[in-house]
Amino acid sequence: MKADVTIIGGGVIGTVIARELSRYNLNIILLEKEDDVAMGTSKGNLGIIHAGYNADFNTLKGWLNIKSNSMFDKLCQDLKVPFKRIGSLVIGFSEKDLKKLKELKENGEKNNLKNLEIVTGDKLFKLEPNLNHKAKYALYAPSAGIISPYKFTIALADNSVVNGVKVLLETEAIDLKCENDQVVSVLTNKGIINTRIVINAAGLYAGEVAKAAGYNFRINPLKGEYQLFDKKWGSLVNHVLFPIPTKLSKGIVISPSVHGNLLIGPNCYPVKKKDDLATTETGMDEIYTEAKKLISHLPDQDTVTSFSGLRATIEGREDFIIEASKKIKGFINVAGIKSPGLSAAPAIAEMVLSILKEVASKIFPKLELNYQDNFVETLNELPRLADYLNKIEEWQEIIEKDSDYGEIICRCENISKGEIIEAVQQPVPARSLDAIKRRTRAGMGRCQGGFCSPRVLRILSEELKIPFLKVTKKGLGSEILKTMTKDMVEKGDKI
Numbered sequence: 001m002k003a004d005v006t007i008i009g010g011g012v013i014g015t016v017i018a019r020e021l022s023r024y025n026l027n028i029i030l031l032e033k034e035d036d037v038a039m040g041t042s043k044g045n046l047g048i049i050h051a052g053y054n055a056d057f058n059t060l061k062g063w064l065n066i067k068s069n070s071m072f073d074k075l076c077q078d079l080k081v082p083f084k085r086i087g088s089l090v091i092g093f094s095e096k097d098l099k100k101l102k103e104l105k106e107n108g109e110k111n112n113l114k115n116l117e118i119v120t121g122d123k124l125f126k127l128e129p130n131l132n133h134k135a136k137y138a139l140y141a142p143s144a145g146i147i148s149p150y151k152f153t154i155a156l157a158d159n160s161v162v163n164g165v166k167v168l169l170e171t172e173a174i175d176l177k178c179e180n181d182q183v184v185s186v187l188t189n190k191g192i193i194n195t196r197i198v199i200n201a202a203g204l205y206a207g208e209v210a211k212a213a214g215y216n217f218r219i220n221p222l223k224g225e226y227q228l229f230d231k232k233w234g235s236l237v238n239h240v241l242f243p244i245p246t247k248l249s250k251g252i253v254i255s256p257s258v259h260g261n262l263l264i265g266p267n268c269y270p271v272k273k274k275d276d277l278a279t280t281e282t283g284m285d286e287i288y289t290e291a292k293k294l295i296s297h298l299p300d301q302d303t304v305t306s307f308s309g310l311r312a313t314i315e316g317r318e319d320f321i322i323e324a325s326k327k328i329k330g331f332i333n334v335a336g337i338k339s340p341g342l343s344a345a346p347a348i349a350e351m352v353l354s355i356l357k358e359v360a361s362k363i364f365p366k367l368e369l370n371y372q373d374n375f376v377e378t379l380n381e382l383p384r385l386a387d388y389l390n391k392i393e394e395w396q397e398i399i400e401k402d403s404d405y406g407e408i409i410c411r412c413e414n415i416s417k418g419e420i421i422e423a424v425q426q427p428v429p430a431r432s433l434d435a436i437k438r439r440t441r442a443g444m445g446r447c448q449g450g451f452c453s454p455r456v457l458r459i460l461s462e463e464l465k466i467p468f469l470k471v472t473k474k475g476l477g478s479e480i481l482k483t484m485t486k487d488m489v490e491k492g493d494k495i
Helices: 012-021 060-069 072-079 095-110 121-127 149-162 203-211 281-291 341-363 392-401 417-424 433-440 453-464 485-491
Strands: 002-008 028-031 088-092 117-120 137-141 145-147 166-168 173-178 183-188 191-200 219-229 240-242 253-256 262-265 303-314 321-324 331-335 408-410
Touching (some): 002 012, 012 149, 012 341, 072 145, 072 149, 095 117, 121 137, 145 149, 149 433, 191 203, 203 303, 203 331, 219 281, 262 281, 321 341, 331 341
Parallel strands (some): 028 166
Antiparallel strands (some): 088 137, 240 253
């Protein structure tokens, strides 16, 4: 297999780069070792689009965040991804906190942020009526927003495929082959890809990929744990609420999710394994205790689920690494993309494009980056029952065209069979229960799949034309069923 550009990593950074490059007449391959995109950090975070007041504009993190913020409205509109610009509040309780809020405001204004305001008294509690009554001050940043990070990543991947990118799932980059200090191929678990340029967007594993190109940095995972509350609590807060930040993190945050739930988290601590996504009782206690300092009557029940995510932190370095290798021609590093990586993603893609153009002009002068004449900017709007609950007659018209939309599969989130089938037929198809969940929300509701999982399993079996026993939760090795009941009975096994 041949490619002009091979992107390693199917998280938000890899997919946003793929979409940006797909504007050009390039043969692009994106490699993802899992069975779906958005399987790493891109699915385990709060989904906040930061305003940018907290970052140093002299860092990549700072100016890329600020440059990207205004890009999300059109990008999400084009990709049909929900995005809400609800604003954020950093909450202070003391004169010391007020001093820090003023510093953050001053930093934001140096970064050319508009409409930052320190609010107090009645105005503060008008913005957030349920805020801890001891709160005195807040830095209000109206440009902050919320998004579904995994839906955003999936949409970027889908749009990339529509524009010609090949997304190879369950395909792991094992090694790079270089000749005369230049990348010539990528060795994967499924064969060799001959390529001119490699972009390393491998997230937690970017250090291992970079090592093959002569880099020597180590990525250490930082874990953050979260709790998700039922939608009945989604309106408890109106904005993203931050405590006073520390050097280590932005603290335990309370935020509505873009889908109407209430989210709290994350804490922050180092772990050794890059697949350690277990949640802990200690961690849950910590984030709940800290969150109650902002909203003192936080619910002590109605938790739908808890989860964790890992952040890629480069040992000894705080900033992103986005650069072409000085040792290996044709290798571009995009590493250490922790917070505000999601917020900075669109501008990161533009920066990588600029680097790629420079690399190509030096070592592949015959590789012309010409715009595609037929680049597809937008994705189609797909019917969602949850959007039609007050438009029953219009939904009935959809059912008359396709009866699958009349069968309810997920009662908690109001998901129809037609929507499940859509997910299997998308440009980057859903091939597991978790992949269906990320695309449709089937299984994300109050019962966490207790009702819909068997029904989704059946649809996956039918649509993918595979036996029930081959349907997985999240790829090979996570098969849902061990054996058929009738086989157990025939063998005399106890049920």
